[in-house]
Amino acid sequence: YMSENxxxxxxxxxxxxxxxxxFPDNIKAYFRRRWYILExxxxxxxxxxxxxxxxxxxxxxxxxxxxxxxxxxxxDVKGTVIPRQMRSSVEIEQLLRxxxxxxxxxxxxxxHGRRFDMxxxxxxxxxxxxxxxxxxxxxxxxxxxxxxxxxxCNNVKKxxxxxxxxxxxxxxxxxxxxxxKLTYSINGLSK
Numbered sequence: 001y002m003s004e005n006x007x008x009x010x011x012x013x014x015x016x017x018x019x020x021x022x023f024p025d026n027i028k029a030y031f032r033r034r035w036y037i038l039e040x041x042x043x044x045x046x047x048x049x050x051x052x053x054x055x056x057x058x059x060x061x062x063x064x065x066x067x068x069x070x071x072x073x074x075x076d077v078k079g080t081v082i083p084r085q086m087r088s089s090v091e092i093e094q095l096l097r098x099x100x101x102x103x104x105x106x107x108x109x110x111x112h113g114r115r116f117d118m119x120x121x122x123x124x125x126x127x128x129x130x131x132x133x134x135x136x137x138x139x140x141x142x143x144x145x146x147x148x149x150x151x152x153c154n155n156v157k158k159x160x161x162x163x164x165x166x167x168x169x170x171x172x173x174x175x176x177x178x179x180x181k182l183t184y185s186i187n188g189l190s191k
Contacts, residue, residue, distance in 0.1 A: 001027055010035060040139045041079050044124055047146050048077065051153035064119050069156055075122035075170065080106065081135055082127050092127065099125075099171045099187050103162050107169075120168040128176040138174050141182055148172060148184045160188035 001023055010016050016035050020028045045066045049056045053070040065074035082092060083105050095102050106123060124145075128134035152159075152172060162169040171187040 103169045122170045
């Protein structure tokens with residue numbers, strides 16, 4: 001339907017709609033979701049690198065990292081959700097305390113094919129206990145995220161990271177336990 005290069009060159013919603021106009025409805029929905037998530041990830045990256053001591057990767061085509069901290073740590077920022085098979089309430093509470101099984105899942109199951117790369121990753125995990133379909137609402141909670149990312153950046157040297165297969169991983173949970181009331185957890189940062 002569309003090559004990766006074509007998809008990544010789309011610069012507006014109008015252009016996306018024009019490109020997918022002749023596609024079947026399910027394929028249109030797939031590309032709309034994928035484009036929305038891509039645009040949200042660009043905003044997430046921006047909200048990290050507006051903080052002092054954080055810079056974006058100057059080469060947008062380089063997939064090895066998205067943001068770099070002045071002291072040398074680099075991360076590929078991945079907005080995601082809790083894997084479907086880990087969404088029981090007991091498992092979610094366990095993951096909030098120790099997201100290592102989820103990090104292992106992300107590296108093992110989502111690092112295949114063309115995108116395969118075992119680099120440092122900062123996972124921004126969105127989960128609504130109210131309704132898992134509210135993921136999109138959580139992905140674009142920019143005011144809340146700005147404050148969370150600022151706290152993360154201000155304390156990055158204090159965070160205890162997860163190591164997996166030679167990579168450094170970090171997890172930020174953006175949570176909705178009550179409708180329209182967001183909370184968060186920066187794994188490995190003691191409060």
